[in-house]
Amino acid sequence: MDTVSAAVIAKAHTWPAETVMLGMHHVMNATDYDNNNATFAAWNFQRNGTTDEEVEFSGFETVAVVIAAIGIAGFLSNGAVVLLFLKFRQLRTPFNMLLLNMSVADLLVSVCGNTLSFASAVRHRWLWGRPGCVWYGFANHLFGLVSLISLAVISYERYRMVVKPKGPGSSYLTYNKVGLAIIFIYLYCLLWTTLPIVGWSSYQLEGPKISCSVAWEEHSLSNTSYIVAIFIMCLLLPLLIIIYSYCRLWYKVKKFRRYFQDLLCCGRRLFDASASVNTCNTSAMPRHSPVFQKPDSDQYNGIQKSSEPQMKTTGQNATYRQWIEMQTIAVVVKADDVNNGEVKT
Template identity: 50%
Template sequence: DTKPNCSLGGKAETQSSSSRSLSSTSNRATLGRGGHTVAAVCLGVIFVAGFVCNVAVLLVFARFQSLWTPINLILLNIVVSDVLVCVFGTPFSFAASVYGRWLIGTHGCRWYGFANSLFGIVSLVSFAILSFERYCTILCYSKADISDYRKAWLSIACCWLYSLFWTLPPLFGWSSYGPEGPGTTCSVQWHQHSPGNVSYVICLFIFCLLLPLLLMVFCYSKILIAIRGVSINQTTAQRRETHVMLMVVSMVACYLLCWMPYGIVALIAMFGRAGLIGPTASIIPSILAKSSTVLNPIIYVLFNNQFYRCFMTLIRCGSDPQDHHSLHTLQSSPAAAAAAHQPEDPQEVNATPPGSPGLSDHCDGESAAPQGGNVEKDKQSLVLVVHYSP
């Protein structure tokens, strides 16, 4: 009758393995009181700034109906995922850093790892989809339809399904979620070297980090090349190319700064020798990844003229903008764009988000002055799409 006892003992051991992992991780790699305090301060700032900035973006979207275009729904999807990280992720790691240990147990650790991976991948994939939408609108002879929301909702659904596809397996045996670094955050178990865990980490790095980055670089590179290929007044061209270049560099740099260190450290922990990644080296990438919730809405404000004006109107408690829709059609190439209807003032044109060509929302109540020139229209038609940045 020793057989049932062995079985029960094995089951109990399995159920308590992750609990032992929590305590052993904390004992094996500690930051010290000073390190935990610094991490807590950083996470606290990220939580407050990220929550305030993203809620402000949601308020702007809620107030100004002209922002509700199909492509902007994808931007809204990024904002929602960032807010969910601020609500379901950062507070728990902040509290753990304050106390120097994980506080909500094994199941809470698994939930934290799953939720933060899910929301993070949704944000990354949404960035890639935005870049692809701009690329298709400009270079693939695709006409944007501001009344067709089905494609936007389908893109959002695909983001979440794709993220679920890659974040659910650790809950069912392909790798696992558990404590990482000094034990104050939880994620995929990078330090476990089992074949299943190694294969999962490699797939996660390739399909959820590297491929979205390569797609963004490819699409925005093609867009920049297309803009430079349009003949235009040199001063105006340099000004707008500089703006678009700053937009692209900021987006890609933000992506690399926030997520690439996390992926690289995970790979080093997976394939390097034991103890190569210390507690400090393990906590910094996690903090950088959470900082994306702060940087994303800042980039919205800095590089989208329309959103900036709407945001300033909201801050000043101004009256509701007088929305009007100029329903001219954006063509997909510079040559075809020259035959489009007359564009409005360059600042208003630049404010128009991709996917909503010709939509001109005067959040400050100012009127637009028409401009002329087919060559100028070529340039404006391209900048119209690429100027709106998440």
Template identity: 40%
Template sequence: MENNVTELAASITVIPTIFPRSGYGILAFLMFLNAFFSIFNNLLVIIVTIKYSQLRNPMNIFILNLSFSDLMMSLCGTTIVIATNYYGYFYLGHKFCVFQGFAVNYFGIVSLWTLTILAYERYSVVCQPLGTLKLSEKRGYQLLAFIWIFCLIWAMGPLFGWSSYGPEGVQTSCSIGWEDRSWSNYSFLIFYFLTCFIIPVLIIGFSYGSILRSVHMVGSICEEFRALVMVLAMVMAFLICWLPYTIFAMIIVIDPTVNIPPLAATLPTYFSKTSPVYNPIIYLFLNKQFRECTVAFLTCDQISLRKPEEDSDYSAAPTECRTAVKINQVAPA
């Protein structure tokens, strides 16, 4: 009898944990806050943009696309790690792990390429106002199609054996298998970094470098200058969130023998998941027209009943909100 009990105990699989139980609980709570604000903020941008038709100009469709990709990254990524951290391991199985890794990867690079196109369009407007192709609705949708198809190709690579998706850090979330020590994985990561991080960052750097060299024109393009400040703020927020994670992955590619503790690998992983929170906040504070429409929406248009002298910051009625924008222009504060 005693021998049977010993054999039964030995056959039980113990799920290894890297954090103490309280550590996983803290991660679950932080991810819950992150998911709540990310989903609320991006849904607000999407709903307000759909409700007020004048917000759907060719430039703002990229803001809408950015909010949608950030929302999907939160729904398919952050919400999952709330539950997995609550249990202390990725209990949903390998297929769900692959799904989460694919979704976070896909929507993440869609967000970066959307910001890249926004930065280049600001460059086109400021530095080549006469020689560049004017952004039309048709061209805007063509660029969006390129972003989604191009990023899908790279996100599907690990699904077909070029690298892989698997658990990372403290094993409660999944992503590209950065720690897989194989030449197939290294080759994917090198080309992935080149096309999905380095090239977008170089385009953004070129765009804003050219704009800064044309800073003497600011007096005649003050509205465009405020628009590009908004886009730059979004780009910087995204890069700040994702740069530590990118550096961590590049270290593994450059030096496959390096041993990174799970906790050190986890911090940049979860920090990158906060990026969907910030873009709607930046858009709200730096886009006056969107801010007025948002206030009108949240107050059920009651703001239109106020007299202008009661609150100069929010005196615009919803009717004014619907007519203030200039076509083909992000209307910042």
């Protein structure tokens, strides 16, 4: 009998009978696969010198059902995205490669993480030993961070495409740049997820002992400093990038919405002499806007301003629509398209 089992028997008189039986069952299973790690074996029945609260078997089964539902949903949805990219070549644009990278990371979480925790929940204990615990914690930590950092990169690229476009028919992203971005994402995430393996914090069992993660519950200097570091660099920083990018994007879209509303109004003024000047708000429009330029035959291919209110006639309506299309194209060319910077008319 090893040291851990002897310690359990020595303390058995202080525990309820059912707890002793459950604890001994876990000790025997734990020491079978990890005799050299007494701490890890003891976690199956004891933590911080006190017995764990017993989890009813119905509770384990409920957890197993939830894990299975999340795993199946994640596998099917992200697997469908990957299949669509494989089937339709036109989807494989540089920008969409970032979306594919995020879907692959989420798919790997379902495959590498949910399967192990589901099996452990069904058996009411961790089945995979200390190496399996480290792998589970590392894989879930890595692919979860990859998904989050990819989301931050996607939001920033959308912000650049709309708010700071390069020009018509051009894009910030190329396949080479996307490849470098994905490599950077994985290297950045690998840096933070391998640190617990080499000694800064560690991966340990958590909760009802059917999954592993960073040692959140241990209040040592190593664990506390690592948790603070990943909170700032791997959660707070990406979150701030996402918030900043989408706030700027929302403001730009709101500004262009008001711009197009004024464009339609002022275009009607140019072609309808009876339109009221007060119906148009030009104060918010940029002074270099083409709305302030009267259309002439050279610039708009023969489109002339009407001196009489003829907006109800078919010809004048067509002329008005052509003029609006001219202004819309000018604005879209300036703003660039959200989809990879390509202008679509």
